Amino acid sequence: MSNFKQMYQKFLNLAIALEEMSDFPALEPVEQKLLALLNKYWSNKEPITVVSAMNMTPEISTSTIFRYLKKMRAKGYIQLVVDEADNRVKYITPTALTESYFNKMGKLMIKATSE
């Protein structure tokens, strides 16, 4: 009966959401790449605007980057800060979640190399 098949599919989707509760919100590969690219600017203390971020890499189209930036913002990985002089300009800045994410990645990398 399709009802029980649906129950199983619901269970799998619920399990993913539940797992996410005690972990970081899942990042898609494109989001991981964008976060890594953005981190280059953040580590050099260079401000990065949304428009510049949309042209960060030629590998991904500007509209796709914009779409993913919106998703990353919804997941809490980035925040937008409006420029004080020109409110049309918005800077992308990291959040506390981004810091924890990179910290965890660093620890995992060390663990993986030691194994």
Added chain:
Amino acid sequence: MKQFLDDAINAFICIIGVAAMWVLLFKLNMVAFSYFETSKFISWVFIPAGVRLISVLLFGFYGVIGLFLGALITSYQVGIDADTAVAVSLISAFNPYLAINVTKYCLKIDALMQGLSAKQLMTISFFAALFSGLTHNLYFHVHMGTGSVADFMNMFIGDFIGSLIILFAFSFLIKWLRRSIKLQTQS
């Protein structure tokens, strides 16, 4: 015919499983969180609310029937009359179904909950707790003259905290299971 029988057995297992889980967690709540109880029906921590949420999300209407049976059993145990027990059990079983489906519709979550995020799950549990507090206390106020805004807030917070406890418990359980399965396959 065999298929029909199989489905009927599976549905029965779902219903009995949900009812048993409700009764079990209700008892556990009475033992572990008795300090937080403010009345027969209201507590600052109410973990069976998590069963409401998960059973309705997973089993839909079977979950509602299971919750009704479970709530009926526990209502009798807290010593209330039959009419009130049936009414409170109906409210307890149907309100998560309505709240969850309305919230799913508003958040544009499909029937299979594809792409459901932790944030959305928390939002669903928030509104399910809110609706539970509202409907229960409305009934208590109209039929028993006891429900108040303070009771509503108390029940809403209790249900929300209870749901979060169960959701996080499941979250850690899934993580632990994944880790142990991974370790078993590695060794």
